[in-house]
Amino acid sequence: MGQTISEKIISNHVGKEVYAGELVISKVDGCMASDTTGPLTIKAFREMGGKKVFNPEKCALIIDHAAPSPNERIANLHKMMRDFAKEQGMRLFEIGEGICHQVMVENQYVKPGDIFIGADSHTPTYGALNAFACGVGSTDLAATMMTGKIWLKVPQTIQINCSGKLQDGVTAKDLILFLVGKVTVSGATYQAIEFTGEAFESLSLASRMTIANMSSEMGAKTGIVHPKGLALDYDFESITPDTDANYVKTFNFDVSDLEPQVSAPESPDNVHNISNYEGTKINYAFIGTCCNGRLEDLDVAAEILKGKKIHPDVRMVIAPASQSVLLDAISNGTMSTLIEAGASLITSGCGPCVGTHQGVPADGEVVISAANRNFRGRMGNPNSNIYLGAPSTVAASALEGQITNPKKYLL
Amino acid sequence: MAVQTNIRAKAHVYGDHIDTDRIIPGKYTKTLDLSTLANHVLEDLDPKFNKEVKPGDILVAGINFGCGSSREQAPLALKQSGVSVVIAKDFARIFFRNAINIGLPVLEIADHSIQKNALLDIDLKTGIVKDLTANITYTATKLPDIMIDILAEGGLVNYLTKNGTYTL
Numbered sequence: 001m002g003q004t005i006s007e008k009i010i011s012n013h014v015g016k017e018v019y020a021g022e023l024v025i026s027k028v029d030g031c032m033a034s035d036t037t038g039p040l041t042i043k044a045f046r047e048m049g050g051k052k053v054f055n056p057e058k059c060a061l062i063i064d065h066a067a068p069s070p071n072e073r074i075a076n077l078h079k080m081m082r083d084f085a086k087e088q089g090m091r092l093f094e095i096g097e098g099i100c101h102q103v104m105v106e107n108q109y110v111k112p113g114d115i116f117i118g119a120d121s122h123t124p125t126y127g128a129l130n131a132f133a134c135g136v137g138s139t140d141l142a143a144t145m146m147t148g149k150i151w152l153k154v155p156q157t158i159q160i161n162c163s164g165k166l167q168d169g170v171t172a173k174d175l176i177l178f179l180v181g182k183v184t185v186s187g188a189t190y191q192a193i194e195f196t197g198e199a200f201e202s203l204s205l206a207s208r209m210t211i212a213n214m215s216s217e218m219g220a221k222t223g224i225v226h227p228k229g230l231a232l233d234y235d236f237e238s239i240t241p242d243t244d245a246n247y248v249k250t251f252n253f254d255v256s257d258l259e260p261q262v263s264a265p266e267s268p269d270n271v272h273n274i275s276n277y278e279g280t281k282i283n284y285a286f287i288g289t290c291c292n293g294r295l296e297d298l299d300v301a302a303e304i305l306k307g308k309k310i311h312p313d314v315r316m317v318i319a320p321a322s323q324s325v326l327l328d329a330i331s332n333g334t335m336s337t338l339i340e341a342g343a344s345l346i347t348s349g350c351g352p353c354v355g356t357h358q359g360v361p362a363d364g365e366v367v368i369s370a371a372n373r374n375f376r377g378r379m380g381n382p383n384s385n386i387y388l389g390a391p392s393t394v395a396a397s398a399l400e401g402q403i404t405n406p407k408k409y410l411l
Numbered sequence: 412m413a414v415q416t417n418i419r420a421k422a423h424v425y426g427d428h429i430d431t432d433r434i435i436p437g438k439y440t441k442t443l444d445l446s447t448l449a450n451h452v453l454e455d456l457d458p459k460f461n462k463e464v465k466p467g468d469i470l471v472a473g474i475n476f477g478c479g480s481s482r483e484q485a486p487l488a489l490k491q492s493g494v495s496v497v498i499a500k501d502f503a504r505i506f507f508r509n510a511i512n513i514g515l516p517v518l519e520i521a522d523h524s525i526q527k528n529a530l531l532d533i534d535l536k537t538g539i540v541k542d543l544t545a546n547i548t549y550t551a552t553k554l555p556d557i558m559i560d561i562l563a564e565g566g567l568v569n570y571l572t573k574n575g576t577y578t579l
Contacts, residue, residue: 023555023556023557023579024579025577025578025579035441036437036440036441036480036482037481037482037483039441039443040443040483040484040487043443044567044568047568047572048567048568048571048572049571049572049575065437065441066441073441073442074441077441077442077443119481120480120481121479121480121481121505123481135481135505136481136505136508136509137481137482137483137505137508137509137512138483138509139483139509139512139513139566139567139568140508140509140512140567142567142568143567143571143577146571147571147576147577149576149577151557151577151579153555185428185475185478186428186474186475186478186501186503189475189501189502189503189504190504219475219478219503219504221504267428354437355432355436355437355438356437356438356441373432373479375430375432375433375479376432376433376455377432377433377436377455378432378437380436380437380438382436382455
């Protein structure tokens with residue numbers, strides 16, 4: 001019987017052929033926790049009798065959600081993480097090194113064919129690498145750190161097949177917003193997604209990460225982009241589905257006419273063509289996050305803002321996904337362009353997306369954000385409204401002070 | 412420490428897609444102090460909940476309860492506030508695992524029509540939920556065996572302290 005990508009990867013890890021619905025205890029290749037989930041992970045690890053993490057080379061802690069520490073309480077939690085990493089001989093990624101998912105990929109903690117467990121809901125991002133990656137909470141992660149294992153129900157798979165090529169000025173973010181709108185925020189709960197078809201084949205690794213990242217906005221356990229066209233700095237063996245693999249559902253879309261997309265408050269699946277929202281006044285524009293803080297995202301914003309100034313009633317915040325992204329954006333001139341246009345650069349990390357610090361909106365304000373979530377209160381104020389769009393849309397909107405279709409600046 | 416398996420208490424009822432930011436906003440999650448979490452539980456959804464909830468009360472919701480973040484602080488905040496069990500039409504997967512892992516029972520009842528302030532009688536062993544106010548009896552979806560074992564120990568910490576590793 002044919003297998004999906006998820007069934008193949010899990011089978012390779014449990015030493016027998018398994019299929020959707022089976023309960024397995026699988027070994028894992030790596031795991032990580034952030035400063036939101038790490039302190040509770042460490043507490044649970046100790047409480048369950050953990051002495052040594054299963055492999056210090058493959059376990060990591062990342063300080064990204066509230067970095068640098070905004071108060072003494074969080075400073076002490078960060079210290080707890082540093083002390084634990086030192087004791088265990090495992091790497092701790094410091095403030096400013098970057099967002100967990102970005103640094104895990106850049107530092108090759110996760111590779112094609114791996115099973116990777118992260119204490120962060122956007123862990124499916126590594127599906128861009130043809131890996132099976134799941135988000136869990138702190139106690140689950142503590143158990144994985146201690147045992148090197150996780151229990152899983154082998155998921156059913158939804159196939160999303162997109163034919164056609166995206167138009168110039170339309171990006172991977174527009175494509176995944178469109179798909180979240182179609183599948184809905186609970187449309188893939190407990191299931192895996194396979195993204196396949198021509199529209200994904202020409203995408204960069206960064207764009208594939210944007211796609212896989214928002215699998216969690218459909219409730220999916222994991223989301224894997226078909227490896228056709230995937231280019232990495234190292235040799236790898238890709239895992240492809242069998243032609244007779246069993247899918248619980250298949251969606252087919254021709255995306256060659258897709259327009260830029262916007263997700264309106266207050267759910268990521270409230271997605272429509274940008275024309276529905278053009279002219280909506282904005283106060284605050286944000287580019288960053290595990291979804292859209294990579295070099296290509298900053299570059300497209302710089303292309304739109306080069307030699308111009310953002311609207312006087314708008315403030316703009318940029319949080320590069322990692323230090324490496326920041327250095328590249330300095331080298332190629334993108335960072336100067338953005339700052340000269342009026343943007344404010346903050347520490348690489350999750351920044352205002354998690355509503356802890358570094359740019360909380362005021363009552364009644366409207367935000368256009370390149371992030372992946374617009375739940376009420378997400379950015380720290382339940383009395384503000386968040387629209388989600390591509391980095392190009394955020395930049396064009398910052399320029400005009402209202403939600404703006406970026407295509408006219410890119411064609 | 413086994414969890415209490417027979418519960419009779421009042422239902423606090425909310426709607427669909429209650430995300431983890433609404434259960435406990437991100438700005439409060441960076442703490443190991445559970446009382447801080449309980450003080451802010453559901454505050455953007457229902458600021459009165461924290462004052463009205465009594466130990467043992469039951470939280471009832473629609474579809475996709477707990478969607479969004481992986482924060483275990485969400486079920487911890489509910490448990491610490493006194494909630495004894497969460498019933499929903501279905502759950503987001505990370506919240507579902509987290510709740511079981513910290514010993515907060517969760518029951519999936521796809522077709523429930525439980526109303527605000529209903530008095531419920533729950534047998535966690537059988538998954539039978541009696542709505543004594545509306546006089547309707549429901550049977551919750553059976554949990555995977557490993558989840559039943561984890562819950563029986565009061566959570567994953569106790570399960571692994573006892574067993575050392577996972578067993579099927």
